[in-house]
Amino acid sequence: MxxxxxxxxxxxxxxxxxxxxxxxxxxxxxxxxxxxxxxxxxxxxxxxxxxxxxxxxxxxxxxxxxxxxxxxxxxxxxxxxxxxxxxxxxxxxxxxxxxxxxxxxxxxxxxxxxxxxxxxxxxxxxxxxxxxxxxxxxxxxxxxxxxxxxxxxxxxxxxxxxxxxxxxxxxxxxxxxxxxxxxxxxxxxxxxxxxxxxxHRTARTRRGTGTPPGPRTLVGDRRVRVLLLMFWLPAAFSVVPEALAAPYADELGSGSAGLGLLMCALPVGTVAGELFAGARLGPRARERIALPLLCLSLLPYLGYALRPGLTASLLLLVLSGAGSAYTLGLDQWFVRAVPEEVRGRAMTLLSAGLMTVQGVGMALAGVAAQTVGVRTAVAGAGVAGVLCCCALAAAARVTERAQEGGRATESRDRAARNMTGR
Structure with missing residues (x-):
């Protein structure tokens, strides 16, 4: 530190x-x-x-x-x-x-x-x-x-x-x-x-000190894998309205002004949510709300099924963006779960995967909209995203308990060794 x-x-x-x-x-x-x-x-x-x-x-x-x-x-x-x-x-x-x-x-x-x-x-x-x-x-x-x-x-x-x-x-x-x-x-x-x-800081991993874990090993750790998926998969669903903003604005008849507002709504909500969570909540509170917010962040997309107008659509996107404040809790968990000597490659893998899944999500959004229409595609992304996020939240709870159990076992073993040494 x-x-x-x-x-x-x-x-x-x-x-x-x-x-x-x-x-x-x-x-x-x-x-x-x-x-x-x-x-x-x-x-x-x-x-x-x-x-x-x-x-x-x-x-x-x-x-x-x-x-x-x-x-x-x-x-x-x-x-x-x-x-x-x-x-x-x-x-x-x-x-x-x-x-x-x-x-x-x-x-x-x-x-x-x-x-x-x-x-x-x-x-x-x-x-x-x-x-x-x-x-x-x-x-x-x-x-x-x-x-x-x-x-x-x-x-x-x-x-x-x-x-x-x-x-x-x-x-x-x-x-x-x-x-x-x-x-x-x-x-x-x-x-x-x-x-x-x-x-200047020396490299985290020096040559000749052994082979550090690569991407496969990092992903092989169940806790790290679940946390990576919690960053990646919700992002793949969240980009759907952004990818379909142009055809959606055309359906609403809102023109280029409406398109600009639709493109801005999600980032505005994200900034507002992060600022509130960062400035008003302590670290424990941010961790407590991380999983509930994860499960709720994509729920506003279901509102697209009700055929909202421009104003209501903007409100739904702002609400969804604000829910992404769950990432503050994830950041803390991720940096705890990854060994310091491979933190750089873990963060690189996180960044690369995040951008890749967003690109894939945008492409799939276009395919879905071509087949079922824009509103149905966004609402469908909301349904699938909420189910996916709930499953990830459950997996995160399991890995958290397993991690805490491992720490407790380590503490007992260390105490036993100390007693034996005496």
Whole structure:
């Protein structure tokens, strides 16, 4: 545990997190890198469309942001623990800056543009996983870590609300290639902040100290496996309304304004829920409500079966987003369950799986809507999601009791050894 967290109160609050200088550097770098990613996605999509006039290829640039996550998360996950964290974070930012810089070169072909987009997506889970593991080094593995993770998620959701708007405005003033050039600066600024604002720490896993558990071994631990599924599977269902926002807005006749509101409602609810749980609830309370919220978070989707109008639909999405505050409790359980020496690869696996299942969920949402209609697809996702979440909550209870039983046995064995030693 870092020195900064010693003696922290039971409920730290967001202000205590910002009091840690290293976290401020990580937070500022996260804001810059998120804006860089979002603006580059918009600018690249527009650039590809300008070059090809193909809606399919333009949309493909967004899809490529999801698909390579699985590759990067499995093949590159060991990097997060084999190398010092600061070196990994700075290196990832520099790779992203280099890839985007190549996109700005006049005459760059479509194939190379899409390949560079894939490279960004392959690097992304390593960066995210290493940064999450670094938070535990900076803030400790207690309440400050949970609040720090929450703040980074809030930034990510807020960036979706602000970043796309800023990106669109930026493209009205400059060309797509110039917009991409600006994002090179954001990645370089992020790398500089991480290099100068965080201290050097040795790699968690050193070569020659034995083979650390890989993804299969991590997933083989029942407690870790259940917690990973609790992060992944609800996310696969929660993205369904977002994936179908355009056809749903068309059905409602709400136009582009309605589409924008539908895209914003879920992130707004998520930010509100996280802020309330982080600022108003202590760590024990957040853990107590984690499983009930998990089971209830997708329940509002069932309201789509009642054919709600725009206002009611927005309310349902905000409520569902607020329910995702259960992740604060999951963060605490996950960091406890994973050994420190493999925390980087575990977090990388978590990040990669999360993005991959969201991409799969969006694709399946389109297939379902094509077959049964948008409203039925969203309501069906709600039914399936609630059942899945309830099953995961039950499994989490079982693994928690098994974990507590294992700890009690260890304590008794340790006490017996001490008595024998005497």
């Amino acid at each position: 870092s020195a900064s967290t010693q003696g922290a109160p039971v409920s730290a609050g967001y202000g205590r997190v910002f009091a840690v200088p290293e976290f401020r550097a990580v937070f500022a770098a996260h804001v810059l890198s998120m804006l860089g990613v979002i603006v580059s996605e918009i600018a690249l999509s527009v650039l590809v469309y300008d070059l090809t006039r193909s809606p399919l290829l333009s949309a493909l640039t967004f899809a490529l942001g999801f698909l390579p996550y699985a590759v990067g998360g499995t093949l590159l996950a060991p990097v997060a623990d084999r190398l010092p964290a600061r070196r990994v974070l700075v290196g990832c930012d520099l790779v992203c800056a280099g890839c985007v810089a190549l996109m700005t070169v006049p005459g760059t072909g479509i194939g190379l543009l899409l390949a560079l987009r894939c490279a960004l997506a392959v690097v992304s889970p390593v960066f995210s996983g290493t940064r999450m593991a670094t938070l535990a080094d900076v803030l400790g593995d207690g309440d400050l870590f949970v609040l720090g993770r929450s703040l980074l998620r809030i930034v990510a959701q807020s960036a979706l609300l602000v970043g796309y708007g800023l990106g669109g405005l930026l493209l009205t003033a400059v060309s797509p290639r110039r917009a991409l050039l600006i994002t090179v600066g954001t990645f370089l600024a992020s790398a500089t902040l991480l290099r100068c604002g965080t201290r």
